[in-house]
Amino acid sequence: MSTILETHGLTMRFGGVVAVNNVNFSLLERELRCLVGPNGAGKSTFFKCLTGQYPLSHENGRVLIRGADVTGWETYEIVRSGVGIKTQIPSVMNGLTVQENLWLAARRIHGWHGARGAMEEIADELHLGDLLRRNVGELSHGQRQMVEIGIVLVQRPWLVLLDEPAAGMTGNEVERLIGVVRRINLTASVIVVDHDMEFVRLLNSRVTVFHQGAILVEGPSDQVLADPAVLEVYIGSRAT
Amino acid sequence: MTDWPSAGRIRWGWFLLAAAILVLLPLVTETLTPTLLLIWALFALSLGMMWGFAGLLSFGHAAYFGLGAYTYAIAVLNIGESTVPLLLSLIVPAAVAAAIGAMMFYGRISDVYMGVITLVVTLILFKFMSATAGDAYKIGAARLGGFNGIPGYPTLNAPGFPDISLFGMPTYYICAAALLLSYLLWRWILARSFGRVLIGIRENEMRCELLGYNVAAYKTGIFALSAAMAGLAGCLFANWAEIVTPAMFGLSQAAEVLIWVIVGGLGTLIGPILGAVVLGYVKILLGQQTLIDNSLILGALLIFVVLAMPRGVVPALQLVWGSIRRRARARSGRHGTRRRLGVSPAERV
Numbered sequence: 001m002s003t004i005l006e007t008h009g010l011t012m013r014f015g016g017v018v019a020v021n022n023v024n025f026s027l028l029e030r031e032l033r034c035l036v037g038p039n040g041a042g043k044s045t046f047f048k049c050l051t052g053q054y055p056l057s058h059e060n061g062r063v064l065i066r067g068a069d070v071t072g073w074e075t076y077e078i079v080r081s082g083v084g085i086k087t088q089i090p091s092v093m094n095g096l097t098v099q100e101n102l103w104l105a106a107r108r109i110h111g112w113h114g115a116r117g118a119m120e121e122i123a124d125e126l127h128l129g130d131l132l133r134r135n136v137g138e139l140s141h142g143q144r145q146m147v148e149i150g151i152v153l154v155q156r157p158w159l160v161l162l163d164e165p166a167a168g169m170t171g172n173e174v175e176r177l178i179g180v181v182r183r184i185n186l187t188a189s190v191i192v193v194d195h196d197m198e199f200v201r202l203l204n205s206r207v208t209v210f211h212q213g214a215i216l217v218e219g220p221s222d223q224v225l226a227d228p229a230v231l232e233v234y235i236g237s238r239a240t
Numbered sequence: 241m242t243d244w245p246s247a248g249r250i251r252w253g254w255f256l257l258a259a260a261i262l263v264l265l266p267l268v269t270e271t272l273t274p275t276l277l278l279i280w281a282l283f284a285l286s287l288g289m290m291w292g293f294a295g296l297l298s299f300g301h302a303a304y305f306g307l308g309a310y311t312y313a314i315a316v317l318n319i320g321e322s323t324v325p326l327l328l329s330l331i332v333p334a335a336v337a338a339a340i341g342a343m344m345f346y347g348r349i350s351d352v353y354m355g356v357i358t359l360v361v362t363l364i365l366f367k368f369m370s371a372t373a374g375d376a377y378k379i380g381a382a383r384l385g386g387f388n389g390i391p392g393y394p395t396l397n398a399p400g401f402p403d404i405s406l407f408g409m410p411t412y413y414i415c416a417a418a419l420l421l422s423y424l425l426w427r428w429i430l431a432r433s434f435g436r437v438l439i440g441i442r443e444n445e446m447r448c449e450l451l452g453y454n455v456a457a458y459k460t461g462i463f464a465l466s467a468a469m470a471g472l473a474g475c476l477f478a479n480w481a482e483i484v485t486p487a488m489f490g491l492s493q494a495a496e497v498l499i500w501v502i503v504g505g506l507g508t509l510i511g512p513i514l515g516a517v518v519l520g521y522v523k524i525l526l527g528q529q530t531l532i533d534n535s536l537i538l539g540a541l542l543i544f545v546v547l548a549m550p551r552g553v554v555p556a557l558q559l560v561w562g563s564i565r566r567r568a569r570a571r572s573g574r575h576g577t578r579r580r581l582g583v584s585p586a587e588r589v
Contacts, residue, residue, distance in 0.1 A: 051450075079452035091450060093443035096246050103244070104440045105451050107433055133243075155451070 001028045004159060004189055005050070009061035012045055012054060012213075019045040021213035022061070027159075032185045034200045034221065035193045037210035038234055043193045044088055046210065047163050050191075051085050052078045065159070084157030084188075088164045090144040094137035098128055098147055101136055105151040122154040126180065141168035149177070153184060160184050163193045178202050197234070201225060209233070246439050247430040248509070255423075262416040271412035272480075273524060278415040279476045280516040282422055284500040286469035288512030289426045291501060293435065294462045295442030299355040300362030301470055301497055304333035306488035308471025309478040310369070313390045318380040323399045329475035330468040337467030338460055345456040345463075350445075362489050369486035389485030396479050407479070415476050419513070422469055426509055429465075438462055496523075499538065503545045505552025514554060 005027040012020040020042045027033055035043045048054045050063060052075035062071050070078055079085065093101050102122060106115040123129050126146050131139065136147055145165060152160060162181070166174050181203060184190055194200055200207060200221060207224040209216045211233045217224055224230055265274055287301045308329040315325035340361060344354055373386025382390060396411060398404040406414065429435040437458055440448045449455050478484045487493065497516075504515020519538065526534030549556035 053446075074454075075446075075449045076452050076454050079450060085450045087446075087450070091444060091447045093440055093447060095443045096439070100244055100246055100436075100439075104436060104448070107436070108452050112433065151447070151451070 001030065003027065004029050004066050005191075006064040007050070007061060008064070010046070010049055010063065011061050012049055012056075019213050020049060023213075023215055025208065025215065027189055027191065030185065030187075030189055032181070032190045032203065032205040033192070034203055034205050034207045035191060035210060036195060036197065036200055036207055036234075037216070038195060041210040042213035043195075043210050044163060045213070047088075047161060047191075047193050050078075051075055051083070051161060079155075082158045084152035084155050084160045086148050086152050086160075086162045086165055088167070088193075090141070090148045092136045092144055092148050092151065095135065097133055097135055098123070098139075098150075099132040101147055102128075102132075102150055102154055106154045109155050118154050118156075122150045125153075125183075126150045127176070142170055142173045145169055146173065146177075149180060153180075156187075158188045160188050160190045161193075162190065164195075165192065166194060166196055166199045174199060174202075197225060244431075244436060247435060248427070249431075250424070250427050255420075259416075259420055262420070263413075266409055266412060271409050273521075275412045275415050275480050276477075276524075277517045277520050278412070278419050279473050279480060280497075280500070280520045281513040282415070282419050282476070283470055283473035284497055284504065284512035284516035285419070285422055285426070285509060286466045286473060287497050288501045288504070288506070288509060289429075289469075290462055290466035292506040292508065292512070293426075293430065293442060294438040294459065296459060296463060297351075297355050298358040298463075298466075299498065300358035300360070300494055301466075302489055302494040303358070303362035303365050304337055304467035304470035305474040305477070305493065305497075306362070306365060306369075306484075306486075307333040307336060307467075308474025309484040309488050310384075310390070310474075311471065312475040312478045313393045313484045314379050314382040314384075317382040317390070317393045320394065321400070321402045322394060322396045326396065326475055329471050329478075331471075333471030333474070334464040334468035338464040341460040341463035342456070345459040348456075359494065362494050363491070366486050366489035366491075369489060387486060389483055389487075391483040393478075393482075395482060411476070411479055415480075418472060418476065422472075423509055423513070434458070434461070496538075499542050501552075503542060503553060505554035505556070507551070508554045508558075511552050511554035515552070 003026050005025070007023055007025045010020055010023040010025070011018065023046060035046070037043050045054070049056060049060070052070070052073050056063065056071050058071055060071070062069055064070065065078070065081055065083065068081070070081065093104070099119065102119040103115050106118040110118040123132055126149065128146060128150055131143065131147075136144060139147065145168060149162070149165060152162075165181070166177055169177060181190060181192065192200070192203060204221055206219065207221045208218045209224060209230050216233060217227055217230060283301075283305055287298065290296045290298065311332040312325045312329040315328045316322050319325060340357070344350075344357060349357065369384065370387045372384035373388070375383070377384040377386070382393075384390065394402070396406040396414065398406060430439075437448060437453050440453070441455055441458055445455055474488065477488070500515035500519050501512045502515070503519060504513065505511025519541070523534055523538065526537055545553060
């Protein structure tokens with residue numbers, strides 16, 4: 001399988017703080033990868049570098065998507081190359097209905113006439129049908145997370161980046177989310193950023209552990225999550 | 241097509257009623273004051289669309305109002321016929337706004353910084369135009385005239401016939417048509433993808449970017465369109481007043497339109513129109529007395545509306561109307577249930 005996402009020497013500094021430190025990362029086509037690490041490990045900064053939310057230049061290293069150098073691209077250009085992005089805090093249009101949110105996401109890809117069908121399909125898949133006419137701002141945190149996932153999926157991306165998708169969800173919602181992530185992975189590569197080890201264990205994928213802005217270890221989830229170095233970083237940091 | 245409540249819709253009954261009133265109004269009153277009120281309404285509508293639906297607050301929208309007026313005056317003095325100057329009065333403000341907008345939005349300047357930049361632009365134009373009294377300041381046959389402005393230019397004529405003047409009642413009907421067509425244009429835009437994306441940008445700019453929309457291009461587009469409409473209002477004002485002066489770029493003009501939009505109601509198209517017409521008329525009435533400064537009364541009115549109805553008068557009335565309709569529906573629903581159950585209202589006691 002071919003590599004669809006690569007970073008070479010990716011570095012991001014904020015003043016004297018090195019949030020992402022010389023990260024070399026690669027993701028294969030149709031791969032599901034979890035990025036884990038304690039708070040402050042640099043996962044979300046790395047995520048924002050990938051999505052253009054932090055403007056990059058070649059001094060920050062290089063990001064390649066399907067072989068194309070996207071370093072310095074605007075976020076909307078990266079999205080247009082087929083990347084779907086779900087942010088850490090649900091980024092939805094709270095003043096609009098669920099239907100309007102999904103329609104806006106579907107319109108660019110499916111056109112004026114195809115948007116409605118695509119929207120209804122994704123609403124069925126995520127059990128959002130009863131919420132379509134509700135304002136997103138009125139929904140629970142977990143429901144808004146699901147709306148945002150719907151917004152991402154209706155764009156039919158081939159690379160999906162999910163930043164803490166399970167945050168604030170109930171047990172049932174998390175179970176459904178795992179099914180959704182697996183279904184997405186049938187047609188797209190997926191990166192899930194999370195620090196919930198149980199959620200990562202249930203996804204049972206390859207895992208990359210971040211620590212102090214750099215990659216600490218990488219490998220299959222059962223092997224990585226049992227790694228003493230990971231336990232020390234993770235549980236040690238939780239214990240403090 | 242899907243249901244999009246946030247974009248609103250045309251209520252054709254109300255629209256046709258308003259059109260009929262505008263057509264028949266000259267039968268019962270003079271047209272000078274209504275013409276001015278229509279021009280102000282058009283100006284407020286231009287800002288109301290950009291601010292209320294795209295979330296872009298310009299403190300200096302008067303810049304484009306003034307540019308439209310000056311462009312018309314300068315062009316008509318040079319060309320002699322009004323058709324091209326009328327078109328230029330839309331194109332020049334739109335081009336200036338597109339250039340300023342592109343610099344701001346591609347430079348990721350927004351919120352209060354955008355407000356400051358737009359305000360500074362109009363104040364620079366005010367200062368510059370006020371300092372153009374010398375002979376050196378002329379464009380072709382048009383002397384800019386400094387603080388005294390440009391008087392004595394030809395007003396609108398029938399397209400292609402410079403001798404057939406449209407001053408007076410025809411200008412009133414031109415203003416009425418401009419307002420009604422502008423309203424329909426904004427409604428059409430809001431029903432299309434462009435308008436819906438603008439609403440999305442107002443709600444969450446980052447999400448729209450994450451959906452692959454070029455947010456800066458959309459914002460620049462609506463900024464330029466709104467400036468074109470403000471320019472048209474300026475051109476019509478120039479025809480109404482028969483003189484253009486730097487005061488059109490002034491702080492007072494810039495503040496007034498903001499007040500009309502806030503009081504009328506953000507996020508509606510009818511709010512800014514009503515705000516401009518009602519407050520404009522109040523201003524004219526207050527201008528006829530010398531007992532109290534009219535700015536004080538308008539300021540007090542603004543404070544009252546902001547405190548009592550933060551979203552403006554029209555949205556507040558819409559809320560009240562919606563609640564009355566819901567109650568009436570609930571009551572008729574209860575009565576229907578009683579009737580179906582064979583229980584008369586009297587038996588409820």
